[in-house]
Amino acid sequence: MTPVLEATGISVVHRTRSGPLHAVTDVSLSLEARRTLALVGESGSGKSSIAKAVLHLPPPTSGTVRLDGTDLAALSARELRGLRPRMQMVFQDPLSSLNPRRRVRDIVAEPLDAHPGTPPKGGRDARVDELLDAVGLPGDLFADRRPTQLSGGQAQRVAIARALAAEPRVLIADEAVSALDVSAQATVLNLLRGLTETLGLAGLFISHDLGVVRAVSDDVAVLYLGRLCEEGPTEDVLAAPTHPYTAALLAAVPEPGRALAADTRLVAADPPSPLAPPSGCGFRTRCPLATARCAAEQPATVRIAPDRRVACHHPLTGA
């Protein structure tokens, strides 16, 4: 099956006053219809840099992004503008992404109004009601409200309805539930998962919290200092993490009755700066299992099962 979205070997280098900052290095991701991939990593690990590179906002420093097989770098600016609505993004702070002076109906209709040539079947307002319905907000109660009259969870659902109005192939949620309370988080997570399935979207769900990933993703990719350290089906990775960093993240998620095989304590509290990364494996300065080899050599990414990959000199086994 051709992936809906395929990023191959993408790197992102930001120019800073202190020199080039390698935010993302050689990351490959593949998104399929009706599936959600969770991208997990601490703050500063490069998650948002990947999301922007995937959308070509701006393009990655190197590597390629294909949408339905089309290399975005091969498109003219106009063609790219035409394709962009197929990739929609939902952000952390819903209220700041919604114009406070507009009514919910007009916010949700923004993508429809941007392309007045193709009126939706049944008309604009009927389509808005349908979209609000899809995110669990009855139009008769919500369409005439303004963003300040919404809770955080409701505002995020309006942002999702607006994203859906563009009929995307890919839905990227960047820390979309981080600012919500626990019950609103659950509502929005279930909604995102249901929508990727019913609408056949490919989902990229970005979070610093491995705990929320279980609820929403089919597959997980763990990011550390701009590189992927472990990838695989969410159930398998969470049941038996092989990278010591995944194990450490998992150990920080409270769950009774779970036993992990290795010492999962991080050696240092904070990740190193991407401006001055350690030699060899980026994780070695916090890794309880690090050896001299980890300082000398960047670990290659190895396939340990048909759908699982890990980049570590000392992967955990039999967790």
Ligand SMILES: Nc1ncnc2c1ncn2[C@@H]1O[C@H](COP(=O)(O)OP(=O)(O)O)[C@@H](O)[C@H]1O
């Ligand atoms: N526009 C930018 N200019 C310079 N540095 C940036 C820029 N955007 C992000 N960074 C740096 O790149 C690294 C990754 O950031 P980001 O992708 O936002 O991570 P995350 O979303 O995982 O928190 C961080 O060290 C951050 O400071």
Ligand SMILES: [Mg+2]
């Ligand atoms: Mg971010």
